[in-house]
Structures are given as structure tokens and as C-alpha cells.
Amino acid sequence: MAVVMGRDALEAFLAQEFPQVAADFAVEELREDALVMRLKVAERHLRPGGTVSGPTMFALADVAIYLAILSRIGPVALAVTTNCSIDFMRKPEAGRDLLAEVRLLKLGRVLAVGDVLIRSEGSPDPVARAGLTYAIPPR
Template identity: 35%
Template sequence: MTIPSPAEIQAIVREGVPLAGEWGVEVLAAEGGAALIRLPAKPVLLRPGNTLSGPALMGLADVAMWAALLSTTGGRDDSVTSTMTVNFLRPAGSGPVLAEARIVKRGRRMLFGEILIRAEGSEEVATHVTTTWAVIAPGRV
């Protein structure tokens, strides 16, 4: 199996989730069930208080987990989010943010992952996300 490059995974993500393209989501790294993606600053993603909105952060987390998953499947996967638990720990700010996703456990039917989101340039986690995905083999629905 060929491991797709971050640029190839970014293209897959932007095609599969057009909103990721509109937001300018960038896949910086993706390999071995982990991914690092960047959401650039965009005024349309802010909420009152001049910080990134919850929906933007949740969407970013979901896309980050898919990028991590695509890094293990040769860039083809039809799995879907089953659950997502989001803990907003502090404001992420109004600038770019980074999401680090990793697959914690993958079974035949379910996948469990974790995503940490922080403001670019900061080590403090702003949002902690855990997620479960239903594994769907490519070509099967």
C-alpha cells in the first residue's frame, strides 16, 4: 500500500469535505495514524469574544481524525464519525490553530481517536476531543 503524502491527503479531505477547502484547512503531516492539520485565521469562523467558534473547532477535529485515518488506508476510507466528545478548555483565540489527531485504537468495526487543538505558537491545549468512528471498508455501505 502506498502511503499518501500530506498534500495528497489534503486534496482528498478538501474533495470529501468541501467546507475544509473553503476554510483553507492544511494537512501539515499525516502518517501512521496521526495527523497535524492547520486552520488559518478567518473572520467568518469567529464567535462573539473574538475567538474561534465551537462549530469550527468541532469541524476541524473531525477533519483531523479523517486525515489520520487516511494515513493508514492508502488515502481511501469510507468510515464515518459515530460519536464525538468535545471539551473546550480555554479560548483558542482568533488566529490560526493546529489540530493533532491520533488513532488510539482501531478494531474491525470501530475506531477510537483523540484530537488536541491549540493556538498556533502555543503549547496549551484549547480543545480536547475524543471520537469514535464506525469503520466501513472502501466500497461497502
């Protein structure tokens, strides 16, 4: 499915619909087959020991796949997560933003399924992998 919402439109949508978190994220890249999103890591995202918290990484995966879906179907604010499985594989590198690369595996009329790999900026090794399913409301 072709891209119908570009990078600027996705970021504007996020700012309008989710202003409480929009400043934490940036769409780095949008391609026909993937979306790459940045989490601008700040002190509030850290857990004891100075690493990015699990809930913060979940938020990155969730927002990234949400915007990947919207990039294909347009601004549907009520699309929601129905399932998520996340594996935390290694500690994110201190002082670096996180990048999430989304690949949509299925985009149907009612459900979307995708994978997200999260890496510390500059590192090839993933820190987490998530599989998410989203419900798309009827139009």
C-alpha cells in the same frame, strides 16, 4: 499500521470529496504516530467576542481524525463519526490559526478511536480536547 496516503493525497481527497470546506484546512505534518492539521482561521469561524466558535473547533477535530484514519486505510469516503466528546478548556488566541494533533488509539476493521488536542498556533496550552470514534464501512 503504516501510512498509505501521504499529505498531498489526503489534501487532494479532501478537495475532491469536500470542496466546500477543503480550503479551510491543511495537513501540517503526518507521522507514523500522529497527524497535525491546521485550521486557517477566518472571520466566518469567529463567534461574538472574536474567538473561534465551538462548532468550528469540532469541525477541525472531526476533519483531522478523519484524515488520520484515511492516512492508514486509504480513501474510504464513507467512514463516519459515530461518537464525539469535546472539552473546551480555554479561549483560543485571537488572530492565530488552530492546530489539531491527532493520535489514533485503536484502528480496527470496523471502528477507529482517537484523541485530538487543539492549540492556538504558537501556544503550548490546549484550547480543546476531543475523543472521537469512527465507523469504517466494510470493504
